[in-house]
Amino acid sequence: MLKYIIKRLISLIPVIVLVTILLFALLKFMPGDPVRMMLGPGLKAEQYKAAEAVMRVKLGLDKSYPEQYFRWIGNTLSGELGWSSLSNRPVKDAISEPMRNTVILNIFVIILELAITLPVGIMCAVKRGSRFDNFWQVFSLVTYSMPSFFVALTLIYVVAINLQLLPPGGMPLTAYGKNFAYYVSWLRYMALPVITLTIISLAGTIRYVRNAMIDALSQDYIRTARSKGLAEKVVIYSHAFRNALIPISTIIIFSVFSLFSGSAITETVFAWNGIGQVLVKALLNRDFMLVSAMNLFFASLSITANFVADITYGLVDPRIKLE
């Protein structure tokens, strides 16, 4: 197993190198002069010229692109992500809180998604053609065809504006200390974004789980298990489901990781102070150091997802040869 992991890790290296080169090129391609942004307004022409030369050397912009690239990688690894002009503090500090918010949001989404997807997908496969199955088939087809912002807007319009049950967006206030009411308000503010993201992610995964289960249920060993007289529950959960888990685990891992980068639209609509919204804000305000840090983060998440999916695949499916 260790050998397999190491092999996957080695094959990851060129991917990481190419992705970082791409991200670096993107950073270089962005409009605006970083020196100018660092210096800000209010300098006279001569002062600016002198300060610019110093800053250029300090930022290493006088060097060649390969040198700049290695410098950038080095800085990134040591946690020096640059200065965010949007929030006027180091990028590292600017993204820590949004990152926490996004993680909290997505943990709820993942829990809800798994809690709904797995039982519903299995039930649909077992009771294929029933009214229950048809309902979820239609549901997933329709929600699969919905842009996430449309789901978000509809929810805000119905639940927040017309029924006035939940706040339409924003972040809970932290000024009153961390009492019980504070946590309740967190849940209230989080409810609509969580529901939106859950609905959107359910659409794909339910169908996937259902199809994987149907495939598993049509295998010969299921017939064997049934003919041995095993209880239907045992057949479904320990014969069929375990085998269906192989494809399911992959899709779930991808869906979990893609939640992070995909929540940008939902976070923007709900004004949820997460990394997705920060990215959109940073782009609109041309804070490119922040943008590049964000992209780096999303890219590393995505690479991790691919890696984890590979490893899990190897773990759950003993047929995959490990040499």
Next chain:
Amino acid sequence: MENRPVLSSTRGESSLRKLGKSFYGMFSRLFIRDRALVSVLEEEALQTPGKTIFKNFLRHKLGLAGVIGLILILGFSFVGSYVKPMDLSYVETALRNIAPGYNYLRFPSQLVKEGVQQISSGISFSVALSNSGKVYVWGTQPAYILEGVSTSALTIPPEVQNAQIVQVVAGDRHILAVDAQGKLYGWGFNNFKQAEAPNLLLGKLSSKKVAMLIGGEAYSAVLFEDGELFVWGSTMSNRLDIVPEAYQGHIVKVAASPHNMALLLDDGTVAVTGIKGNAFSDVPRNMQDGTFNIVDITASYRAVLALDDRGKLHIWGDNEYDILKIPEFQGKVMALDAGKNNLAVLTDAGEVLYWGANHYNQLDLPQRVQKKKHVEIYSNMFQNYAVGADGSISAWGLKGFIFGTDEFGRDLLTRLIHGGRISLAVGAISVVISVIIALFFGMTAGFFGGQVDMILMRITDVVTAIPFLPIAITLSAVVVGKVSEMYRLYMIMVIIGVLTWPSLARLVRAQILLEREKDFVLAARALGVKQHNIILRHILPNIFNLVIVSVTLSYASSLLIEAGLSFLGFGVAAPTPSWGNMLQGAQTAAVLEYYWWRWLIPGLFVVMAALSVNLIGDALREAMDPKANEK
């Protein structure tokens, strides 16, 4: 003996003969065997795979619904954009944010029976007073209803219904009425308190008689019979509320635009108040020094039309839409009136003359209107009514907006049509780009294997590792300053195409690896079929189904991606419409809450398009998979 296969129809023959024939056929097949050999296709009555798929597809009701939906949407946007051309630069802010409605000109028939005393129109509604003193309102709600800010313009308050109303007038989004006792009523949009009488006015109303009510854009005015003018509402920018002392007490008639008021004074001269320096306020000298004795005036938004006592028309103002060119006519002028960008004249022969802008068919007078003899015209904003000598009403002009208008007063239907064309095209071309790359990578990697496969798959891994949404919006934000509007559209197609191909490439590669090991490929190889023929003629047809289904489904997701990017402001940029960027306004709370049609309708179009395509993709998948039919 017959030398024909017995496949021909035996319909119409008696059952006994049929029976005899089939027995005969059976015997002849068993013992005589003189029938010509038929090909496998005939013997087994096989059909081509395409036909099978088509037949299977037809059996799929949801898939058919998807096809119909997609055809409707394609027709709506592609045929529609020829029927309804769009001027990208045209805006009409006076018509901003009006709810869907197509009833602006649908006046109640009761009004014709009772006889028209007066009609006045706002942006999307009209108010009328009948000869029996009843008030009628029709049209579409011009503004949202919010307690303390606005009431429904279409609901006549009960106290108005009970009062003896003598005059009504419509502002742009509010209505004013005055009764015989001099009591003023107002309803509709009241954000500048334009629909209620200020305290200062109340005293005057009780002591003096009202000569004329004036409804302007978010302001109102009352002209008293003693020649005093009182203006209130939104007057901070135009200062119409400041009426010079020299004019007060001498005003006979008022013609109002949003920025100015033309005042007809009792000595036959014209004065203008409000914003100075525009063409409206530049009154010709001979209107002011007594050369002409003016008896009537009217004003569009930027021009004034005046009639002197010798029946001659005078005009000044801004010559947009050729409004300063008075058409030739015969006879005497009976009445003047003006829409927003139009002027109207009624002659003593009963002829209606109408000129100016024609954005909403204001100039296209119906045939029967031209033939009829009229006694009165009422022209306001974009709606026009002419009352015939027989008491009938002819209406023409702006009928309404089926899907409402946006923040610039643009017709949402037109923008949906043209936006659909852009959204559907961007989605389609990005899918084509993605498929071409995917097929190249997948097929080359799958067939050649080895080093080629390794390198191509590493590249695929790299693209897979790129987080789609963040990089797509970053790329789009980066290119925005560097390329023109048109290229930006292409860039978005390329960005979506270049970032979405890996999954299909993997699928194709895996499928080719699977097919490559099958016996028929081995047989082809053994027969010495050339390698490129093996790929193109033996393997490719077998993965074709898979590709088609995958392309259909990814078209749906491309539509959603474009909508998402444009919604965030990183896709198709305004003023070019796309379904996604039409929803952009919904990021503000006011649009979300009050102007629901601006996000709900484009959103539904996106959902409908994506759903249709997904239904087709699903049905295709099942139609192409022979196993699915058994399930």
